[in-house]
Amino acid sequence: MSSGTKWVPLFSTNFLGIFNNNYFKLLIITISVSWFPKENELSLYIVSLASGLFFAPYIFFSPLAGKLSQIMYKKKLIIISRLFEFPLYITGCWGFYIQDLYIVLICIFFLGIVSTLFSPAKYGLIRDIGGNEGISFGTGTLEMLTFFGSIVGPVVASIIADHYNYTLLSLILIGVSILSLLTTLMIKVKESEPLTNVTETINPIYFLIRSFKWAKSYTGMNLIVFGLGIFWMIDGMLQMNLIVHCPNFLKLTNTQMSIIMSVALIGIGLGSYTAGVLSGGKVELILTPIGGIGMTIFLLLTFLIQPANVFVFSLFIFFIALFSGLYMVPLSSYIQTKVEGRKQSNMIAYSNFITFIMLFLASGIFGIISDKFGTNTVFLFLLIIIIVITFVLVKFVPEILERVKKIF
Secondary structure, three states, X not given: OOOOHHHHHHHHHHHHHHHHHXXXXXXXXXXXXXXXXXXXXXXXXXXXXXXXXXXXXHHHHHHHHHHHHHHOOHHHHHHHHHHHHXXXXXXXXXXXXXXXXXXXXXXHHHHHHHHHHHHHHHHHHHHHHHOHHHHHHHXXXXXXXXXXXXXXXXHHHHHHHHOOOHHHHHHHHHHHHHHHHHHHHOOOOOOOOOOOOOOOOOOHHHHHHHHHHHHOOOOOHHXXXXXXXXXXHHHHHHHHHHHHHHHHOOOOXXXXXXXXXXXXXXXXXHHHHHHHHHHOOOOOOOHHHHHHHHHHHHHHHHHHHOOOOHHHHHHHHXXXXXXXXXXXXHHHHHHHHHOOOOHHHHHHHHHHXXXXXXXHHHHHHHHHHHHHOOHHHHHHHHHHHHHHHHHHHHHXXXXXXXXXXXXX
């Protein structure tokens, strides 16, 4: 397999898995609302509920995911996760057929568990496939495709919701699940031998405490992990806000909303890929504060102007997404570069743990802010968060501070 095509199976299975999870989640959000009377307040909170149930397993099962990635071959772990997904999607299709909210919500929860177990393994394979010099490229492209899947999935779901077709809905879910298993089987990689004496706890509380203490041995690592978690919190809240803001404020249909989400896809994909290319085979941390500043500018403009013009709003969303990609990729690459061997999986699991605590909190915070103060206030909240975390990273992570000083 050539140097370029060796990445294709990993990138493909990642994209297909992310696509299906987000496709299924937005189907719940957009279609299940019609199963209840309009005056039923439950429909107002389905966005937060579906997102929260998907993110919750990352809090409880990330320690187990990190341990499994150390004691098992990572490719085998990904294959097992794909096999477990298949019956869950079939059950989910049945839930849509009989219009049962409980069934589809239970499915999204268990899909969250599967996704949790998959995550450290997929990131751990980047070094195995491309070596140290391939980490920035592999991470940048993997993150680009992660966002590609997390936007394209909802875009397709939005169109399905506007032109409801149960057969097509089911064929996409099951067909993509089969394709993701096939691409996983095509991964060619020579992994290091699994560890045999792994003593890490799978208790979430103990894992968090031990990982925090362990990460302190790497200068600035805890802040990098927290900064990455904040990024995903912002991304999660931004997506949830678009789902509510577009139809309520801009008066768009689900299909029209999908155009806005496509713009976000292009922006974040371009930002992530650009960050990987600009890094030139190393971790370029200066891109993180640049990304933070760019996000600050366009979140501020979105909040102050409150554009009712779809083109202007789309333009602001594009640049928020673009700069978010620049912000995130160096942080993710830094985590992978600093930790060698199978221990890397545990650090990724720790990062996932923090990330999805942030995403779980984001689901609740979004519901409160959007309900009490409106969706435009969500942009203000995100603005404050990115200003604070960018300042903290520049001030207290020595490697970022040194790069800033060197340039300015």
